Amino acid sequence: MTTAATAPVRSRLPLMPYLLSAPAVLLYAVLLLVPLVATALLSLHSFSLYKGIEDVYDLANYRDIFGDSYFYEIFARTFRIAFLVTLLAAFIGAPEAYILNRMRAPWRGIFLLVALAPLLVSVISRTLGWALLFGSTGLVNQGLIGLGVTSAPLQFMYSETGIVIALTHVLMPFMMISVWASLQRLDPAIEHAAVSLGAPSLTVLRRIVLPQALPGVLSGGIITFALAASAFATPAIIGGRRLKVASTLAYDEFLNTLNWPLGAAIAVLLLIANIVIILGCNKLLERRYAEVFR
Amino acid sequence: MSRNGPAALLFHALFVIFTLAPIVVVCAVAFTSLGYLSLPTQGLSLRWFRAIAGNPEFVDAFWESLWLGLLSASLAMIFAVPCALAVARYRFPGRAALLGLLQSPLMIPPAVLGIAFLRFFTEIGLGGTFPGLVLSHVIIIMPFALRLVVAASSGMDPAIEHAAVSLGASWWQSLRRIILPLVLPGIASGWVLAFITSFDEVTMTVFIASPRTTTLPVRLFLYVQDNIDPLVAAVSAALIGLTFVAMLLLDRLYGLERLLVGPGRG
Numbered sequence: 001m002t003t004a005a006t007a008p009v010r011s012r013l014p015l016m017p018y019l020l021s022a023p024a025v026l027l028y029a030v031l032l033l034v035p036l037v038a039t040a041l042l043s044l045h046s047f048s049l050y051k052g053i054e055d056v057y058d059l060a061n062y063r064d065i066f067g068d069s070y071f072y073e074i075f076a077r078t079f080r081i082a083f084l085v086t087l088l089a090a091f092i093g094a095p096e097a098y099i100l101n102r103m104r105a106p107w108r109g110i111f112l113l114v115a116l117a118p119l120l121v122s123v124i125s126r127t128l129g130w131a132l133l134f135g136s137t138g139l140v141n142q143g144l145i146g147l148g149v150t151s152a153p154l155q156f157m158y159s160e161t162g163i164v165i166a167l168t169h170v171l172m173p174f175m176m177i178s179v180w181a182s183l184q185r186l187d188p189a190i191e192h193a194a195v196s197l198g199a200p201s202l203t204v205l206r207r208i209v210l211p212q213a214l215p216g217v218l219s220g221g222i223i224t225f226a227l228a229a230s231a232f233a234t235p236a237i238i239g240g241r242r243l244k245v246a247s248t249l250a251y252d253e254f255l256n257t258l259n260w261p262l263g264a265a266i267a268v269l270l271l272i273a274n275i276v277i278i279l280g281c282n283k284l285l286e287r288r289y290a291e292v293f294r
Numbered sequence: 295m296s297r298n299g300p301a302a303l304l305f306h307a308l309f310v311i312f313t314l315a316p317i318v319v320v321c322a323v324a325f326t327s328l329g330y331l332s333l334p335t336q337g338l339s340l341r342w343f344r345a346i347a348g349n350p351e352f353v354d355a356f357w358e359s360l361w362l363g364l365l366s367a368s369l370a371m372i373f374a375v376p377c378a379l380a381v382a383r384y385r386f387p388g389r390a391a392l393l394g395l396l397q398s399p400l401m402i403p404p405a406v407l408g409i410a411f412l413r414f415f416t417e418i419g420l421g422g423t424f425p426g427l428v429l430s431h432v433i434i435i436m437p438f439a440l441r442l443v444v445a446a447s448s449g450m451d452p453a454i455e456h457a458a459v460s461l462g463a464s465w466w467q468s469l470r471r472i473i474l475p476l477v478l479p480g481i482a483s484g485w486v487l488a489f490i491t492s493f494d495e496v497t498m499t500v501f502i503a504s505p506r507t508t509t510l511p512v513r514l515f516l517y518v519q520d521n522i523d524p525l526v527a528a529v530s531a532a533l534i535g536l537t538f539v540a541m542l543l544l545d546r547l548y549g550l551e552r553l554l555v556g557p558g559r560g
Contacts, residue, residue, distance in 0.1 A: 020380035021392055024373040024436070028395055031433050035414035039406070042413055096309045099302045109551065114310055116554045120537050121317060122494050124514045125530035129316025131522055132323055132331065139319065169316060177555055184555075230403030232497035237518055247405035247497065254409055254501065264413070267406040274403055 036271075043264035053260060061265035071249075075269075078245040081163055081235070082228035088168045089224045093175035094217050098209065101183045112180070119173040127234045130166040131157065134238070158240040166238050171227050175220040182216025215289040222281045226274055246270045317534060324531035326524050342528035352529050355513035359493050362424070362509060366431035367488040370439040373432070375481060378443035379473070382450075397437050407434065408501025415502060422504030430502060434495060435488040442487060442553070446480020447473070483548035490540065 044057045065071045100111055118126060133140045134156035141153040156162035186209065194204045232247040239245070244252070246266060253263030298306070319333075326332050327339030346352055380386075381393060399407065411430045412421070420426035450473070458468040496511035503512045510533070517526050544550055 014386065017380035017384035017386045017389070020376040024377040024396065025392070027373055027432070028398075028436075031414075031429055032399065035410035036402075036406075038413055038417070039410040092309065092312075095302075095305060099298050099306050102298050102302075111306070111310065112555075113550060114313060117541060117550070118313060118317065119554065120490060120494075120541055121534055122496075122511055122514070122530070122537070124496060124511050124518065125320055125534055126316050128514075128518060128522065128526065128530050129318075129320040131518070132319050132527070133316060135522070139315075166316075169312065172313070173554075180555055226401070230405060230497075232405050232500070233515055236515070241519075247403060250405050250409060251501070254412065260413065263409060267403075267409045270403050271406045275401055278401055 039264045040268055042261055043268045045261040045264075047259045047261045061262050062269075064262065065265060065269065071266075074244050074249050075246055077160065077243075078229055078247075079273075081160060081167065081245065082225050084164045085167045085171060085228040086221050086225045088164065089172050089175040090217050090221055092168070093172050093220070094179045094213060097176050097179035097183055098213065101180070115176050116173045118169070123170055123233050124237075126170055127166055127237045130162070130169065131237055134162055157238065158243055160239075160243065162238045163235050163243070163245075166234050167228050167231055170231070170234055171224045174223045174227065175217075178220030178223065179213060179216040182213050182219075186212050215285065218281075218285055218289075222278055222285070225281075226278050229277070230270065230274060320527050321531045321534060323524055324528040328524075331522065331524060331527070342524040343532065345525050346529055346532065349525065351508075351513060352510065355508050355510040358424075358507060359510040362427055362431060363489045363493040366428050366435060366492045367439070367485050369428065370432045370435050370488050371443075371481060371485050374436060374439040374484065375443055375477070378440050378480075379447055379477070381440075382444050382447035383452075396440055399434050400437050404434070404495070404497035405501070408498040411498065412501045422502070422507060424507050426502060427499065427507055427509070430498065431492045431495065434498060435491045438491050439484045439488040442484035443477060443480045446484075447477045450476050479548065483544070483553055486540075486544055486547070487553065 041057075042053075043061055044059065046054045046056050046058070046060055048054070096115065100108060100115065103111065138153065140156060141150075144150045144154065154161075156165070191204055191208055194208050195201070199207070230247055231245070232251065235243070235245045236248045236251070239248070247270070250263045250266040250270065253259045253266060257263075322333055323331060324342055325334045325338045325340070327334060327337045327341065377392075377396065381389060381396075407430070411426070415421045415423070415426040415430075420429070454476070455468055455472050458472045463471070493509075494511060495509070496515050499509050500512050500515060503509060508516075510529075514526060514529060541550060544553060
């Protein structure tokens with residue numbers, strides 16, 4: 001995380017770091033831990049239309065979720081979309097980061113900004129752009145028909161394909177940042193050595209560049225997957241009200257059906273899945289590539 | 295370094311089109327002169343930008359977002375700066391756990407945070423209020439506020455401070471005259487990043503916003519769910535324009551590449 005260890009300036013004040021961080025820790029305890037624990041407890045309560053939320057403690061909501069193919073389908077869709085988005089982001093973002101890295105100034109800086117700046121544009125605006133491209137103006141379909149890829153317009157709005165394309169666009173900068181950072185560690189002298197020893201460029205790419213960029217692709221993949229699995233606005237706008245993912249399902253249970261305990265149970269499952277995936281993959285990555293992360 | 299071949303450049307061109315197309319199309323549609331969604335082939339018009347002024351819901355939501363961002367970013371910095379100094383300048387038991395805790399909001403899906411806050415604020419009587427919005431935003435922007443301050447204060451040479459102390463400066467003097475001025479660029483850019491994060495947040499906020507306290511992204515989201523028209527494209531285009539100006543400022547202030555990718559080696 002941080003750079004090289006700086007020696008403690010004053011060792012006779014061991015209390016200092018604790019005093020300095022106490023306000024933030026207190027803030028987190030009250031505003032983060034308490035609400036999350038309360039949500040976990042809420043997920044154990046029961047709900048009925050007539051009696052509202054009842055203070056019982058059992059796993060009925062979880063049994064409902066695991067026993068119902070409707071919920072299973074939504075969770076499966078969520079992770080299917082997240083997986084495809086991660087794959088696409090890796091296969092598009094990694095080569096593009098490599099191409100950018102080989103450019104000269106000023107193009108390198110300009111196009112790096114073009115690739116990363118969308119991060120600062122509101123997710124709603126970017127998703128709206130895709131809704132316009134897919135729908136009313138139909139530029140995507142006009143293009144596809146013009147290129148002869150398809151004869152009849154394809155359905156992108158309210159489809160998983162549409163969600164995957166828009167989410168890939170929204171999350172691409174995270175993959176680019178990660179791959180870019182790992183490419184910056186690559187010593188161009190090694191590439192030059194390989195070329196001067198007569199290696200064809202494909203071999204250089206496969207044997208020199210790829211192994212060193214891979215940790216960046218993988219850690220970018222973890223971030224992309226986690227963000228895609230918990231995405232809300234893009235699937236809600238492109239998918240419409242019927243094609244739900246885990247986040248939009250929890251939203252509906254909370255604000256439309258008003259079944260808070262069930263919504264809380266969905267939230268808890270989403271949270272656990274997210275943490276298991278992030279921490280699990282991080283552990284694997286660190287063990288496999290310990291020397292790269294140092 | 296070898297040059298990119300034609301295949302690489304073609305790939306690059308397609309990538310740039312993919313990246314910019316949705317943003318360009320939103321801006322283009324915003325300038326249509328027609329009463330429905332269309333590209334401005336019949337001539338450019340500002341009618342939809344003028345229409346924004348006639349929709350107080352968007353204007354009010356913009357000011358709400360602005361105040362929310364200003365307040366929560368400033369509050370977050372008050373908590374983040376001392377904490378960042380502790381993490382960057384001391385080695386102490388529990389430091390790794392502290393770092394983990396501080397970054398933890400990044401691992402929690404925003405919808406989950408929204409649900410947790412909705413329930414919590416309803417219980418303590420802050421449901422649907424502006425203070426509730428501010429507190430929840432402070433939590434989600436803390437990791438961003440913290441990161442750049444930590445980076446700025448770890449890069450500091452401890453010898454400078456040692457010199458100040460050996461010349462007789464008190465703890466307070468060295469903090470005020472040496473440490474804070476050196477960390478200031480990190481604080482400023484951390485604040486900007488926190489503000490942008492708060493201003494753009496939609497998923498968590500959509501759970502806890504009420505009709506009285508709605509941010510611009512939430513207002514846009516709810517609007518887009520019902521109908522997509524040139525008006526919402528115009529609001530988005532105006533937002534994109536503002537973002538562009540903010541980006542230029544940020545680039546001058548800190549360097550956009552450094553902000554987004556982190557301090558590089560070159």
